[in-house]
Amino acid sequence: MAYFSQQLINAITLGAIYGLIAIGYTMVYGIIGMINFAHGEVFMIGAFISLIGFMICSFLGIGSAPVAILLVLLMAMAFSAVYGWAVERAAYRPLRGSFRLAPLISAIGVSIALQNYVQLVQGARPKPGGQIVSGGFNLFSADGFDVRVSWLQIIIVVVTVVLMAGFTWLIARTSLGRQQRACEQDMKMAALLGVNVDRTISLTFVLGAALAAVAGMLFLMYYGVIDFYIGFLAGIKAFTAAVLGGIGSLPGAMLGGLMIGLIEVFWAGYFSSEYKDVAVFAILVLVLIFRPTGLLGKPEIEKV
Amino acid sequence: MGVRFPSMLKDAALTAFVAAALGIFIVGFRTVDVGSRTGLSFDYQFADLAVAIVTIFVGRLGLSLTAAGLRWPVVALGVAMIGVGASQLKLPSGFLHWFVALGGVMLVIRGIWPWARGTMTAAAGTPTGLALGQAGTKWFGWLLLVAAVLLPFTPAADQKTMDLAVLILTYVMLGWGLNIVVGLAGLLDLGYVAFYAVGAYSYALLSTQHGLGFWTVLPLAGMMAALFGIVLGFPVLRLRGDYLAIVTLGFGEIIRLVLLNWVDFTNGPAGIGSIPGPTLFGAVFSETPPAGKQTVSEMLGITFDGNHRLIFLYYIILMLALITNLFTQRMRRLPVGRAWEALREDETACRALGINPTNTKLTAFAIGAMFAGFAGSFFAAKQRFISPESFAFIESAIILAIVVLGGMGSQIGVVLAAVLLIGLPEWFRDLGNYRMLAFGLAMVLIMVFRPRGLIADRQPSVRLHPAGSGGGP
Numbered sequence: 001m002a003y004f005s006q007q008l009i010n011a012i013t014l015g016a017i018y019g020l021i022a023i024g025y026t027m028v029y030g031i032i033g034m035i036n037f038a039h040g041e042v043f044m045i046g047a048f049i050s051l052i053g054f055m056i057c058s059f060l061g062i063g064s065a066p067v068a069i070l071l072v073l074l075m076a077m078a079f080s081a082v083y084g085w086a087v088e089r090a091a092y093r094p095l096r097g098s099f100r101l102a103p104l105i106s107a108i109g110v111s112i113a114l115q116n117y118v119q120l121v122q123g124a125r126p127k128p129g130g131q132i133v134s135g136g137f138n139l140f141s142a143d144g145f146d147v148r149v150s151w152l153q154i155i156i157v158v159v160t161v162v163l164m165a166g167f168t169w170l171i172a173r174t175s176l177g178r179q180q181r182a183c184e185q186d187m188k189m190a191a192l193l194g195v196n197v198d199r200t201i202s203l204t205f206v207l208g209a210a211l212a213a214v215a216g217m218l219f220l221m222y223y224g225v226i227d228f229y230i231g232f233l234a235g236i237k238a239f240t241a242a243v244l245g246g247i248g249s250l251p252g253a254m255l256g257g258l259m260i261g262l263i264e265v266f267w268a269g270y271f272s273s274e275y276k277d278v279a280v281f282a283i284l285v286l287v288l289i290f291r292p293t294g295l296l297g298k299p300e301i302e303k304v
Numbered sequence: 305m306g307v308r309f310p311s312m313l314k315d316a317a318l319t320a321f322v323a324a325a326l327g328i329f330i331v332g333f334r335t336v337d338v339g340s341r342t343g344l345s346f347d348y349q350f351a352d353l354a355v356a357i358v359t360i361f362v363g364r365l366g367l368s369l370t371a372a373g374l375r376w377p378v379v380a381l382g383v384a385m386i387g388v389g390a391s392q393l394k395l396p397s398g399f400l401h402w403f404v405a406l407g408g409v410m411l412v413i414r415g416i417w418p419w420a421r422g423t424m425t426a427a428a429g430t431p432t433g434l435a436l437g438q439a440g441t442k443w444f445g446w447l448l449l450v451a452a453v454l455l456p457f458t459p460a461a462d463q464k465t466m467d468l469a470v471l472i473l474t475y476v477m478l479g480w481g482l483n484i485v486v487g488l489a490g491l492l493d494l495g496y497v498a499f500y501a502v503g504a505y506s507y508a509l510l511s512t513q514h515g516l517g518f519w520t521v522l523p524l525a526g527m528m529a530a531l532f533g534i535v536l537g538f539p540v541l542r543l544r545g546d547y548l549a550i551v552t553l554g555f556g557e558i559i560r561l562v563l564l565n566w567v568d569f570t571n572g573p574a575g576i577g578s579i580p581g582p583t584l585f586g587a588v589f590s591e592t593p594p595a596g597k598q599t600v601s602e603m604l605g606i607t608f609d610g611n612h613r614l615i616f617l618y619y620i621i622l623m624l625a626l627i628t629n630l631f632t633q634r635m636r637r638l639p640v641g642r643a644w645e646a647l648r649e650d651e652t653a654c655r656a657l658g659i660n661p662t663n664t665k666l667t668a669f670a671i672g673a674m675f676a677g678f679a680g681s682f683f684a685a686k687q688r689f690i691s692p693e694s695f696a697f698i699e700s701a702i703i704l705a706i707v708v709l710g711g712m713g714s715q716i717g718v719v720l721a722a723v724l725l726i727g728l729p730e731w732f733r734d735l736g737n738y739r740m741l742a743f744g745l746a747m748v749l750i751m752v753f754r755p756r757g758l759i760a761d762r763q764p765s766v767r768l769h770p771a772g773s774g775g776g777p
Binding site for chain 1: 322325326328329330331333334335336337344345346349399492494539540543546547549550551553554555557558561562564565697698701704705708738740741743744745746747748751752755
């Protein structure tokens with residue numbers, strides 16, 4: 001029981017990170033119907049910017065952890081958003097209206113380029129991030145096993161929940177959210193009614209990138225080590241989360257992220273950690289075969 | 305013609321600003337290990353960043369100027385940039401020389417592009433140009449083939465060249481195999497390397513553990529890979545384009561992870577070594593014959609030369625690649641081949657006309673997988689050592705890039721693309737890590753400027769009505 005609870009806590013933390021990345025996939029897919037293959041790399045870049053941010057904070061002598069985290073959070077969000085914008089501008093906008101696979105291929109190109117760019121300028125070795133937040137408390141003890149919750153895990157879950165709530169509000173209540181939903185339904189009609197489609201799509205990428213950057217920062221704080229290659233695996237897992245939850249649906253992305261976190265942690269905890277990624281990929285395949293609309297998605301009707 | 309400098313300057317400044325925002329942290333602060341417990345420290349690279357940003361500013365300005373019609377000043381600017389890049393000027397790093405020079409090259413190309421294209425179109429329109437063009441398309445493939453057959457006999461065929469030629473031909477074959485799936489049937493397969501891995505491991509395991517020879521295993525490996533193609537393809541082939549892409553990517557990763565983790569069977573990350581090479585009528589290529597075997601040099605009565613093995617490998621892969629090509633060309637004329645192309649153009653219409661989409665896709669998937677299996681067992685025989693590392697996602701991406709760059713569905717395009725994407729980077733090996741960066745950027749640029757590939761050949765093989773009479777995308 002205690003072991004199970006501990007795994008559950010770890011799984012929720014991991015799931016929160018995946019969920020944040022998955023939102024980026026789901027929003028972009030919702031609005032332009034395409035997989036943003038470079039999203040995982042934006043997450044990786046967010047993690048790198050956070051690493052550099054924390055180092056700058058420590059050089060400037062900002063000792064207080066909350067201030068440092070807040071500063072780095074804003075910094076990573078802002079600068080990763082530029083990457084999101086650039087990806088859209090370079091690889092997606094020129095190809096809108098091209099054949100369907102063209103943007104996917106160009107996004108794979110962007111993904112390869114970004115990975116190698118970071119490897120070149122930052123080096124290929126894993127980067128230790130140091131411990132920014134330490135400590136925690138014992139939730140309860142059973143069978144001689146302490147169930148621990150670290151402050152870090154609480155921060156991760158709280159940040160995720162706050163961002164999720166803010167985001168849901170943004171989509172449901174603001175004019176930007178309305179414009180996004182309009183573009184999602186019918187881009188041409190939205191343009192006719194005065195919605196700036198280019199700007200809306202750009203903003204979707206920007207918002208997705210900002211959330212991915214947060215995920216990158218949390219990932220850095222949680223695992224303590226990053227390298228230029230983390231984006232690939234995390235990206236695929238988050239995409240799986242988005243598909244599992246029903247691509248195009250915000251709560252679905254969060255739910256999917258949570259489930260992927262659960263599957264991964266419990267598989268590693270009870271079966272074998274070597275095959276945890278295989279389990280996640282298998283879930284992806286199974287969901288796509290048996291329920292391609294995901295758990296909370298709307299069925300897509302193909303129009304001729 | 306009014307040239308509005310202020311707005312151009314503003315535009316270029318904005319671009320430079322975005323570049324600065326992109327680069328300030330990632331490029332400006334290089335994190336380096338200091339080796340002590342503090343972990344990392346900074347190595348500031350602001351000078352590099354500044355040079356790069358200035359280059360981007362000038363480049364963007366140049367592009368706007370060309371768009372406004374000021375071509376020759378831009379060409380001059382580009383030449384000046386190439387000059388700066390090639391000069392002995394002390395830029396902060398060697399890469400920046402390349403960066404500035406390449407920016408200059410881009411400006412020059414952009415500057416002379418309208419003129420060059422006009423001239424080319426005009427030249428192609430003249431009677432000689434027309435005749436040349438027709439002869440070119442007709443005979444170019446044959447010329448390449450003759451050149452490929454004769455290559456080992458030319459003085460250029462040293463070890464480096466032959467190695468490279470074998471590598472390029474392997475990718476040509478893989479490209480042709482994937483072309484069946486992506487180019488003809490229109491299924492985006494991001495896990496093609498999985499079948500390559502199946503072929504390679506089939507040969508490696510059967511030869512090292514059961515003593516089977518290359519020629520026995522070759523068809524088996526192809527069948528094995530095709531079987532994998534059918535088993536993996538059957539459940540997923542009804543998915544739409546990009547979902548299919550992700551599922552195949554997932555399969556590719558699953559197979560790699562299994563190869564990596566199933567240590568009893570595949571020897572895990574350590575890989576499988578001392579795989580025997582292919583034999584020529586039972587004779588092996590080595591200086592001293594192993595027990596009970598004969599070497600080729602003894603059999604043919606020639607002196608031993610290490611290059612013979614390479615030349616033999618070269619002809620094997622050339623033959624395998626040609627078989628792939630011939631097979632595809634013939635398949636395109638069969639009903640199933642036509643069904644592939646029809647399916648690529650419009651699945652719903654095909655369904656309405658009574659084509660079974662799943663079976664049709666499955667044949668394409670299995671045949672593509674089979675050729676990957678052949679290529680895989682050749683790869684294992686050539687390398688004599690394989691490990692899961694050789695079958696990462698990036699390989700799939702490279703093969704896909706070859707197919708896409710070549711122009712999906714075009715056979716000769718695949719050859720050109722393989723030479724460009726594999727040959728050039730290998731030749732400029734000292735570019736090192738930059739070549740993958742350039743590779744990714746090239747993929748983006750090709751998609752943006754020539755989304756149909758170098759040789760756009762998406763014309764259906766057969767048409768009810770002649771081209772130009774309406775219909776088609």
